Amino acid sequence: MSHLDGQQIGAAFTRDTDVVVVGSGPAGSAAARELARAGLSVLVVEAGPRVAPDAFPESAFHAMADLYRDMSASVLLGRAPIPFVQGRMVGGSSPINGAICWRLPRDVWSAWTQADPALGDALPWEQIESTTDWILKRLSVVPTDTAVAGAKDRLMATGADALGLEHRPIARNVRGCQGLGRCMQGCPEGHKESVDRTLLDDAEKAGATVLSSVEATGIETRAGRAVGLRGRAAGGGQVRIGAKRVVLAASAVQSPALLIRSGLGRRPVGRAFQCHPGVSMAGRFPEPVRMWEGATQGHEVIGLRREGLKFETLGFGLAILAARLPGVGRALAAGIADLDHHIDWGVAVKAQAHGRVRVLGGHTIVSWQPSAQDIHQLRRGLRVMGEMMLAAGADHVMPGVRGVPSATSARADLLRLETDGPRRAGAFNVVVTHMFGTCRMGSDPSVCVVRPDFRHHGIDGLYLADSSVFPTNTGVNPQIAIMSLATLCARRVLESL
Numbered sequence: 001m002s003h004l005d006g007q008q009i010g011a012a013f014t015r016d017t018d019v020v021v022v023g024s025g026p027a028g029s030a031a032a033r034e035l036a037r038a039g040l041s042v043l044v045v046e047a048g049p050r051v052a053p054d055a056f057p058e059s060a061f062h063a064m065a066d067l068y069r070d071m072s073a074s075v076l077l078g079r080a081p082i083p084f085v086q087g088r089m090v091g092g093s094s095p096i097n098g099a100i101c102w103r104l105p106r107d108v109w110s111a112w113t114q115a116d117p118a119l120g121d122a123l124p125w126e127q128i129e130s131t132t133d134w135i136l137k138r139l140s141v142v143p144t145d146t147a148v149a150g151a152k153d154r155l156m157a158t159g160a161d162a163l164g165l166e167h168r169p170i171a172r173n174v175r176g177c178q179g180l181g182r183c184m185q186g187c188p189e190g191h192k193e194s195v196d197r198t199l200l201d202d203a204e205k206a207g208a209t210v211l212s213s214v215e216a217t218g219i220e221t222r223a224g225r226a227v228g229l230r231g232r233a234a235g236g237g238q239v240r241i242g243a244k245r246v247v248l249a250a251s252a253v254q255s256p257a258l259l260i261r262s263g264l265g266r267r268p269v270g271r272a273f274q275c276h277p278g279v280s281m282a283g284r285f286p287e288p289v290r291m292w293e294g295a296t297q298g299h300e301v302i303g304l305r306r307e308g309l310k311f312e313t314l315g316f317g318l319a320i321l322a323a324r325l326p327g328v329g330r331a332l333a334a335g336i337a338d339l340d341h342h343i344d345w346g347v348a349v350k351a352q353a354h355g356r357v358r359v360l361g362g363h364t365i366v367s368w369q370p371s372a373q374d375i376h377q378l379r380r381g382l383r384v385m386g387e388m389m390l391a392a393g394a395d396h397v398m399p400g401v402r403g404v405p406s407a408t409s410a411r412a413d414l415l416r417l418e419t420d421g422p423r424r425a426g427a428f429n430v431v432v433t434h435m436f437g438t439c440r441m442g443s444d445p446s447v448c449v450v451r452p453d454f455r456h457h458g459i460d461g462l463y464l465a466d467s468s469v470f471p472t473n474t475g476v477n478p479q480i481a482i483m484s485l486a487t488l489c490a491r492r493v494l495e496s497l
Helices: 026-037 060-067 104-116 117-122 127-140 151-163 201-204 254-261 318-323 329-337 373-392 411-420 479-496
Strands: 003-004 015-021 042-045 075-077 141-143 167-169 171-173 209-212 216-222 224-231 238-248 271-284 299-301 309-313 341-348 354-359 363-367 396-398 433-435 462-464
Touching: 003 462, 015 026, 015 224, 026 042, 026 171, 026 201, 026 238, 026 479, 042 201, 042 238, 060 318, 104 127, 127 479, 151 309, 151 341, 151 373, 151 462, 209 299, 216 238, 224 354, 238 254, 238 479, 271 373, 309 354, 309 373, 318 329, 341 373, 373 396, 373 411, 396 411, 462 479
Parallel strands: 003 209, 015 042, 015 238, 042 209, 075 363, 238 462
Antiparallel strands: 141 171, 167 299, 216 224, 224 238, 271 341, 271 354, 271 396, 271 433, 299 309, 309 341, 354 363
């Protein structure tokens, strides 16, 4: 049986396997595929349910309630709480993300290997690239087709050209996309090649078992070696999985939290948290643009990536777009009636600040606040984004920043936003989607949790495969890089047997 539903497990459940993988997102699916295809018995434990495409809700609110961890209300604690987003279902965040695919940039890899030359030997660039090649092929990754690009995408291209910024259609893991604009609620037609439909499906066909709706509660160790996993099924039963190897792939938040709950939270665990904070800006155009039509995210501006700024078109439910409009009462009602003339774009920042994941009173707590430079980058990103919108023909733009004009058509206002705008995080509507670094890989155990070969520095038989092992954030959407490194992690597991 390739799938067991924890909602149906009401009594004690035990199973022995060669490898237990915690998490079924991009990292867990990639690792499970490699291990199962090598002939090992593999059991993948996932906290969320398995959801079929025809069960994905159309409402963004219902999608958040059903498919996102904590109803998408998890926050980073600092001077201003900042929401962060994680999926909680078979496939992790892959079924409900924007389907954006990027190779690991070579300049990011070079920075890692220069800081710790041992990583260059453990993660050869040629292996990363060849692994990425087959992943891109398996996930049907291609640039957004003009047939499904929306007006929001064409306008971003126009604005970027006007400013002389490099841009391109976003490469996405889709097959037969119809441009329904529902990637973040889950594609109801099953046209997104998310990992549950690709890499995890490959793993199951090779003999792996997926145990869904089971929350991992602890890693079992004996004499300095990982020997299994404890969990709690949604149906109420206690779960124990005996395993020769344990692979954590639960995310940069959940993996360190599980280590801490297991009594393995020595000093580096949970520290060096990094992320990509993002802000968006709305713009009003004289012609209808119907932002919700076409590819959810179909175009990106990459001309400032090396400066730590990456711009993307956005597409989501009408209620979320309406929340970006200024005003109340009749003014807000007028804006909603005019909603088809509005678009929203976003910019992600390769932030410098570090935070920390802890477990307090049984609850996972993530603390992080942007540095002064990070906040400057938010202001700069908004300025550039506003200029692109105006250059593309917007009547006016709405920065969504407290303390500055709610709407403007003046470039001078945007320049003042960058140079003299707010310095406090609470003035910005920030959301974090990509997280890294809480169990960094490296040769120095005083600052790194895992060795360059993904093995835990202190516990034999325990490996980490997700973005928690990344030495830094990447500045780009990381799901493909996560899959590539998780595949290399699985190969290191195989070499250890």
